[in-house]
Amino acid sequence: MSGTMPLPRWVDVILLPVLNVTLAFIIGGIVVLAVGENPIEAVRIMLYGAFGYGYGFGFTLYYTTNFIFAGLAVAVAYHGGLFNIGGEGQAYVGGLGAILVALAVGGLHWALALPLIMIAAALFAGTWAFIPGWLQARRGSHVVITTIMMNFIATSMMSYIISRILKPENVNSDESARIAEVTRVPFLSEWIPFLNNTPVNISLFIALLALVGVYVLIWHTKFGYELRTMGHNGVAARYAGMSNARLIMVTMAISGALVGMVAVNDTAGAHGRLLLGYVAGTGFVGIAVAFMGKAHPIGVGLSALLFGVLYQGGQELAFTMPAITREMIVTIQALVILFTGAMSNMLRRPVEFAFMAARSRREPDRVAQEKEA
Numbered sequence: 001m002s003g004t005m006p007l008p009r010w011v012d013v014i015l016l017p018v019l020n021v022t023l024a025f026i027i028g029g030i031v032v033l034a035v036g037e038n039p040i041e042a043v044r045i046m047l048y049g050a051f052g053y054g055y056g057f058g059f060t061l062y063y064t065t066n067f068i069f070a071g072l073a074v075a076v077a078y079h080g081g082l083f084n085i086g087g088e089g090q091a092y093v094g095g096l097g098a099i100l101v102a103l104a105v106g107g108l109h110w111a112l113a114l115p116l117i118m119i120a121a122a123l124f125a126g127t128w129a130f131i132p133g134w135l136q137a138r139r140g141s142h143v144v145i146t147t148i149m150m151n152f153i154a155t156s157m158m159s160y161i162i163s164r165i166l167k168p169e170n171v172n173s174d175e176s177a178r179i180a181e182v183t184r185v186p187f188l189s190e191w192i193p194f195l196n197n198t199p200v201n202i203s204l205f206i207a208l209l210a211l212v213g214v215y216v217l218i219w220h221t222k223f224g225y226e227l228r229t230m231g232h233n234g235v236a237a238r239y240a241g242m243s244n245a246r247l248i249m250v251t252m253a254i255s256g257a258l259v260g261m262v263a264v265n266d267t268a269g270a271h272g273r274l275l276l277g278y279v280a281g282t283g284f285v286g287i288a289v290a291f292m293g294k295a296h297p298i299g300v301g302l303s304a305l306l307f308g309v310l311y312q313g314g315q316e317l318a319f320t321m322p323a324i325t326r327e328m329i330v331t332i333q334a335l336v337i338l339f340t341g342a343m344s345n346m347l348r349r350p351v352e353f354a355f356m357a358a359r360s361r362r363e364p365d366r367v368a369q370e371k372e373a
């Protein structure tokens with residue numbers, strides 16, 4: 001990240017993302033104003049839809065859970081200098097592992113079945129991500145290209161498997177058989193009635209644990225140190241005796257395993273069955289979540305919550321204000337991604353000038369000496 005002066009850490013982690021999101025909402029407010037609606041009222045409806053009552057809040061947490069898994073997957077790869085754009089396909093294949101185990105152990109209590117379902121989803125998704133990792137490490141194929149292609153392959157393969165193999169004879173839609181109720185990951189509304197039978201389930205706590213686990217992995221383990229070294233300078237890592245090929249393959253497998261947990265939240269939890277195209281863009285949203293969160297678990301958690309609010313609040317807005325179409329809501333979401341991702345440094349320079357001016361007033365002699373030097 002470039003800059004004329006170092007800024008406090010909290011400016012990069014908190015202030016700049018908040019300013020970027022605010023700017024995105026201001027531009028989005030102008031779009032809302034252009035169709036004759038009140039932007040302040042639109043924001044109020046979105047926030048009420050996301051937090052104002054139990055049903056909306058439950059869906060916000062449900063979306064947030066998926067975005068945490070997808071964002072962490074991209075973040076882990078990013079620290080190694082890799083761009084895993086294949087979360088969509090990896091989560092889809094992870095759903096296959098989750099449903100196969102969930103159906104195989106049907107009747108087993110969810111507390112015993114959940115670890116098996118998690119392992120299966122992580123194994124299937126991790127293996128799917130390992131393939132492009134192996135191709136880059138051993139054959140020099142760029143992981144961006146191969147993960148995109150693997151997304152297409154996963155979509156076609158899963159469509160065939162769901163519609164031709166897993167689909168029961170007595171079911172018209174393309175979906176697998178249902179998981180036994182006792183095996184299905186339970187909704188939190190069973191213990192918290194306020195959530196009003198929304199699909200948020202035990203996976204939310206798994207996602208929170210994943211945030212902590214990734215933090216420990218990246219910043220407090222030897223593997224994390226090697227991963228960050230490779231991400232900063234692959235040549236230096238190799239001269240230091242690290243195996244870049246091994247790191248690439250292991251990192252991609254971990255990244256895939258993380259996004260495979262979306263299957264636990266959706267297939268084994270919310271839907272209770274494997275649906276055609278159930279991932280619905282979550283893997284791609286994870287890219288924005290990771291970059292907006294600066295690839296840090298805390299940032300990923302906060303940005304995942306923001307996108308959960310945008311998804312749930314956006315649906316409430318489309319229902320309450322018909323003049324604001326679903327396409328306009330997607331436009332507002334895209335503005336957030338644009339200002340927090342591709343244009344995230346746009347406001348950095350004005351913030352630097354503001355900090356420089358404030359410092360000049362506090363320490364005029366020292367700043368003058370630094371300028372002369």
